[in-house]
Amino acid sequence: MTIATRPTRTRSAGGRNGSNGRNGARAGRSDRRGVVGEIADRRLADLRPELDALDAGVLRKAVAGAPPPRPFALRVAAPGLHLIAEIKRRSPSAGQIAAEADDAVTRARAYQAGGAAAISVLCEPHWFGGSVEDMALVHSQVSVPVLAKEFVVDPRQLEVLRAAGADAVLLLAVLQPRRTLARLVDRALALGLEPLVEAHDERELDAALATNARVIGINNRDLRTLDVDPERAARLREHVPEDRLVVAESGVRDAATIRGWRALGFDAALVGEALVRSGEPMAAARSFVAAGAVPDDPVEAARAPLIKICGITDAAGVEAAIRAGADAIGLNLVPGTPRALELDEAVELARLARSIAAPQARPRIVAVTVDRSADELNDIARALDADAIQLNGAEPIELLARLDRPALKVLHLPPAGGPTPPVVAEVVDRARAYLRGGATQIFLDTSGGPHPGGTGRRADPELVAAVAREVPVVLAGGLDPATVADALRGAAAIAVDVASGVEAPRVPGRRPTKDPLKVALFVKRARAARAERPNLPSRPTPVDQSLLEANDHGRWGLDRQFGGRYVPETLMAALMQLEDAYAALRHDPRFWAELRERLASFAGRPTPLYRADRLAARILEQAGAASTGGAGPSSLRLYLKREDLAHTGAHKINNALGQALLTRRLGKTRVIAETGAGQHGVATATACALLGLPCVVYMGAEDIERQQPNVLRMHALGAEVRPVHSGSATLKDAINEAMRDWVTNVETTHYVLGSAMGPHPYPTIVRDLQRRIGDEAAVQLAEAEGRLPDLALACVGGGSNAIGLLSRFIGEPTVRLAVAEAAGEGIATGRHAAALAGGTPGILHGARSMMLQDRDGQVVEAISASAGLDYPGVGPQLSALHAADRLELAAATDDDAFAAMALTAETEGILPALETAHAISALPRLLAGTEGSGAPYPADALVLLGFSGRGDKDLASFGKWRAAHGAAAEAHA
């Protein structure tokens, strides 16, 4: 059927921001709806006569005869951000985009081949050069859903579009009063035509959310004026509840825009012009699709929760769960409950699940029961071939030992606001008792109500968070797509369970069934809840919070005795600004997504985890020789976390890049840094060159002498290196001078501090930026060895590489933590840099921490051959860990460290930085028990060592040492 025909006039507007468009638009009607109002009026004028002439019966038949709708919403509910590629030849804002003769079908097929999830086709002829015929033709030639990009001004257009094959339709909130909009949405849904309701501001968004629309669009472009606000969608995202699908539109500059939208949780992006501008259609689509895909990051995957869809009652439910990627499905065998199955039904559903899922994606099958005997449970489990049995009642701990299959225990918590709130410690104790008794998972669920197993209401979030911090829990009860992400961000649960929250509306007399879209959306929201939020806890960490996080005053430690902020008043404004800016950034997914992308593409992350067998053998020998009672392990697997392979050759790049991005967020235009060995200076100069920021690095004159290669590198990267001659002319003096510069230039300058020390919030910021070292290593070690290390060890100066490696393991009680300090000429000589072993609490460089000082509080110069460890202080979090006996100490002298350099080079062909060599040197003594706590290690020890940097910069001093020690080098070790 013909609606509008060829366009009778062209409207070239030019200018992407629509300024010309605004001038070009006829000012004929003083209409609040501006350009879009004009278009809508014309559409109505064109279509009215044709629609009036349509026979209702013919229309009905055409709709019935249309191809069945392709599942647009379900497609977009799959993980990641999906591309809706738009076909338009011109627009009022951009003028001519593609030739009038541009073949829409060829383009659409290219977009589909490039991975577009849907195609949007303009139906409006005069301003956009489109038509319903175009849309119908495209639909017939592609297999993905097609969105009719129409100006709907009459409800009958919906039938016409569906009859022409459209799977989805645009409805503009700006064009309709609220009730009309809601009616249009319902009419479209009834036709099987998915409405995408588009809004540009909060008022329109309100109207859109008040309808039953499942897909909401936020357009950066104001259709009244054609102005584009590129941040609009990002700002408004949080106003859309998570149980709707959200599409971002307009203002796409490049793939980075798409990545940012994905990080913010948009489900799709509607892209038109940017695709045409990007050259070849298939390649363009592919690049945007790639930018929207969930990154293949094992650290992110390790932090994502497991998901169980429970109370499945039919085959469709099984299919929906499997298609959505659920990790487990629950089959209810509790008689008398709404979702209860007969045994044979459950057996059949279990069989179905196993047969239709791909082998590597098979969900666990869980039999849900209440208060049955062990024999009954074993029979049920056998019949279903269940992977686990869920115990929802008051089953005693003793029962667990008699079960043949893994058991999951549900603990019932009262709903929030009840009369007798439970005590956290009691819940934790009960959970631990069941875990000790053999349960493999603990569910936290609300109790009470007519049926055991959940009333659909949630327990007190604070109680849940406190329990989740102590034991691994599965969150259950009252979760749904709208609430699951918040719940996962608020508690470090390892999994979530849902039943009623993903169901279709109840039909009286029938069992509840799952709504596939809700199931898909639940899984998507749950998996994405902690994505790009690396500072949110994702597993229990049963140690005192004060060892994991500073309080609001930047204090660490059981008595909150370390850290704080001791700086001249002139710096306070900058620190407070930094604190506020970082607080906003700390959980900002766009920031962390961008940082992760840069660390991957620019810095080469993740860094490898390398098993050093030859080095391990020699270390084991040394440990045997060192140990007095023959204690010590009989075998050692030593894994080196290779930060030396990151760009610039050390872990410093993680922090420098992060703080350089932070500098931009702060609106500062100049960067200063201090450096000891030069690695942080080089990393900062590198990040500044990348981001176009002027960079000044302060370096002690003595360090400049002994680390020349790094000085040359900083110059080559365009940084200015300022020698510091005062004091000991080493790291602490460089910090003093950097602080003075900061005091003087605080309004324009950000101080990129290089270690996890200094005034609050620096220790937190640097730790957050370095923690990926340990996060990656844990995942890599799990792949290689299937478990956590017995010992995590790193060298320590200021503490950034140490806290970066160790953070992940602080909350793992089975992992010992140790640091190797620089003993210089020997701690007993007093000429060393061991602030933890040989220091006392004091205030240095803005924070209270362990430091080397005399009785007057004068800072004692640190003495160490290694410029990066040559610092008389250490970060406050490490001081807190040591004071709480969570951190063991070891040390290596200059000679020890050089010898370890030689050993590593000769056994593994890897040259460690002198700093790193301190940790290698200390390892045998730790294993032998002559350093550290002295407690013995298991017979087959697994050690993770932070290989913080490469030793090229140390070749000169290493050469000198070799010459002085000659062949005695190896025996010396």
Next chain:
Amino acid sequence: MSGDGARRIGDAFAAARREGRTALVPYVVAGYPDLDASYEAAVACIDAGADVLEVGLPYSDPLADGATLQRASAAALKAGATFDSSIALVRRIAESRPRVPLVPMCYANQVIGGGDGREAARRLADAGAAGIIVADLTPDEGAGFEKVAGEAGLAVVYLVAPTTPPERRRWIANRASGFLYCVSLVGVTGARTSLPPQVARLVRDVRAGSPIPVAVGFGVSKPAHVKALAKAGADGVIVASALVDALGKDGRDVPALTRLVTSLREAGATLAA
């Protein structure tokens, strides 16, 4: 938290005001170039008309200080200055010139590094100090020290800077005792040829929000500076690096010091209307 020390300092500022002057607050480094010479410099300042005298306690890592005071501090430490010897110096000055309040200036680690600072506060007050300035201590971390200092009768002088927002300025002013130290510029200590043009406005704003006298320091080196600050309404002017510079390369030119202090004091004799 005020006490004997705060009152004595307040009286000194009031006396200067009555004489139509902005108070002069010179600064000497204890133990620079040696203990005796620093004693001579201190009494010379007092005899040339100081209303209050700051005594810097040398520190290994003075990160709020520019080259001049860094150098003097290092020299004093090299010559053997200790906390004990600095206290002895304070006592000696206080005994020979009892009318002028003495205010030591130091860094946090020297007084509260090892504990709550009770001992240090008591010893300084005993030796005759009326107040104390801790360059890297703000009220955010200072509550504990204010308490023990108050118990010892020692006024805790806090600093406000051009970067301090107005509400925070008021908060700091209400926590400080003795006087409020208004830092004139965004930077470290050190004589400047000129002070920033906004300093008059800053002084007026700070003074308007302070219940205690406001003394302005950092960079002050010439009579013209003092005159301008007096005109802007400063209750007092602090001069430090310029005096160390006046002592010359060997730190012993007391007559030059005296001349400078005298001229600065005269310049302060024109109070704002």
